[in-house]
Amino acid sequence: xxxxxVLLWLSIFLIFYSFIGYxxxxxxxxxxxKKKRDNxxxxxxxxxxxxxxAHNEENxxxxxxxxxxxxNYPKDLMEIIIASxxxxxxxxxxxEKFINENRLNNTSLYKVKKRQGKTxxxxxxxxxxxxxxxxxxxxxxxxxxxxxxxxxSSFTSEDIVYVTGRLQYVNSLDYISxxxxxxxxxxxxxxxxxxxxxKSITAGNGAIYAxxxxxxxxxxxIECHDSAMPLYAGIDNKRAVYNSNAIAYEKAxxxxxDEFNRKVRMFRGILxxxxxxxxxxxxxxxGWFSYFYFGHRTLRYSLFILHIISFIxxxxxxxxxxxxxxxxxxxxxxxxLALCKKAFGFKNKLFYYPYYYCMTLAAQLLGAIxxxxxxxxxxxxxxxxxx
Numbered sequence: 001x002x003x004x005x006v007l008l009w010l011s012i013f014l015i016f017y018s019f020i021g022y023x024x025x026x027x028x029x030x031x032x033x034k035k036k037r038d039n040x041x042x043x044x045x046x047x048x049x050x051x052x053x054a055h056n057e058e059n060x061x062x063x064x065x066x067x068x069x070x071x072n073y074p075k076d077l078m079e080i081i082i083a084s085x086x087x088x089x090x091x092x093x094x095x096e097k098f099i100n101e102n103r104l105n106n107t108s109l110y111k112v113k114k115r116q117g118k119t120x121x122x123x124x125x126x127x128x129x130x131x132x133x134x135x136x137x138x139x140x141x142x143x144x145x146x147x148x149x150x151x152x153s154s155f156t157s158e159d160i161v162y163v164t165g166r167l168q169y170v171n172s173l174d175y176i177s178x179x180x181x182x183x184x185x186x187x188x189x190x191x192x193x194x195x196x197x198x199k200s201i202t203a204g205n206g207a208i209y210a211x212x213x214x215x216x217x218x219x220x221x222i223e224c225h226d227s228a229m230p231l232y233a234g235i236d237n238k239r240a241v242y243n244s245n246a247i248a249y250e251k252a253x254x255x256x257x258d259e260f261n262r263k264v265r266m267f268r269g270i271l272x273x274x275x276x277x278x279x280x281x282x283x284x285x286x287g288w289f290s291y292f293y294f295g296h297r298t299l300r301y302s303l304f305i306l307h308i309i310s311f312i313x314x315x316x317x318x319x320x321x322x323x324x325x326x327x328x329x330x331x332x333x334x335x336x337l338a339l340c341k342k343a344f345g346f347k348n349k350l351f352y353y354p355y356y357y358c359m360t361l362a363a364q365l366l367g368a369i370x371x372x373x374x375x376x377x378x379x380x381x382x383x384x385x386x387x
Contacts, residue, residue, distance in 0.1 A: 008309075022299065062094050159237070170251060
């Protein structure tokens with residue numbers, strides 16, 4: 001019985017530490033640790049290459065091109081590369097027409113012959129890029145007019161190799177799924193800001209980030225630069241930082257199914273994130289980065305494992321005393337609330353938030369299963385409600 005108790009309380013502790021203990025530790029660290037003084041320099045104007053991977057984005061690509069044309073950055077110091085990942089709709093036609101009609105010398109369409117996903121499209125386009133700084137954004141994300149200026153302004157020292165901006169969701173509040181995602185995202189951005197101030201962030205965001213071309217890494221197509229690049233920087237004694245003034249706007253998924261599918265894609269390499277590159281847990285070498293990664297990523301990615309352990313170990317202890325049987329009942333009630341939302345479509349937050357949380361756990365589990373069975377793939381069908 002002792003081993004079951006240890007497993008139960010350890011799993012419960014780590015779950016609560018992930019959501020409460022770790023953020024509280026950041027609040028304390030933010031007050032007592034001497035912060036990095038990265039004085040941004042908005043006068044920096046290196047040549048930048050803006051790379052936009054796109055697969056069948058005919059509904060949004062023209063809006064994206066107009067957005068890029070409106071950016072407040074010297075046109076003679078930037079180029080735009082649309083990396084079409086074997087698009088089969090009108091994406092290529094729309095881009096070529098836009099370039100010709102506007103007589104754009106700084107914009108080009110690169111056609112990826114074989115579809116291998118976003119990261120591969122970026123890898124191929126990077127070979128053509130001339131910029132000292134490479135800026136990446138998604139086709140459905142709208143960049144603030146000063147976003148490039150702010151991204152570039154953070155490259156004030158050679159050890160800074162990656163800069164991510166702030167994504168803002170712009171959905172109507174009528175959609176409870178986008179409300180839940182937005183609430184979580186704001187919570188995540190707070191942690192990202194503190195991590196950046198002290199040492200280095202543990203992940204970026206695919207909607208808006210920049211990399212020094214000299215430090216660009218051709219990651220495996222199954223990986224994403226917004227998660228792999230900060231990890232690469234952290235264990236190589238370099239830095240990935242967050243600039244909240246560099247803003248992109250995007251819609252969160254407005255249906256639970258879209259959000260679930262998106263999360264399954266996000267977690268397609270979840271086991272590698274937890275168990276891969278063990279050197280990331282070398283606190284002696286990596287300092288605060290190892291703590292940040294363990295608290296922000298490892299524990300978060302391990303939630304599905306921790307919940308399975310807590311449920312099973314608690315079930316084996318229900319005959320121990322009334323405390324353990326009550327605790328097991330509370331766990332069951334939580335999962336029943338989530339199942340009721342799934343079965344009957346209840347919109348009340350009492351049902352939705354347990355459902356949203358359990359949906360994330362289920363997405364993690366499915367992502368792990370897909371990785372173990374070789375079903376994880378580097379590309380996916382986009383969620384239409386995010387367009």
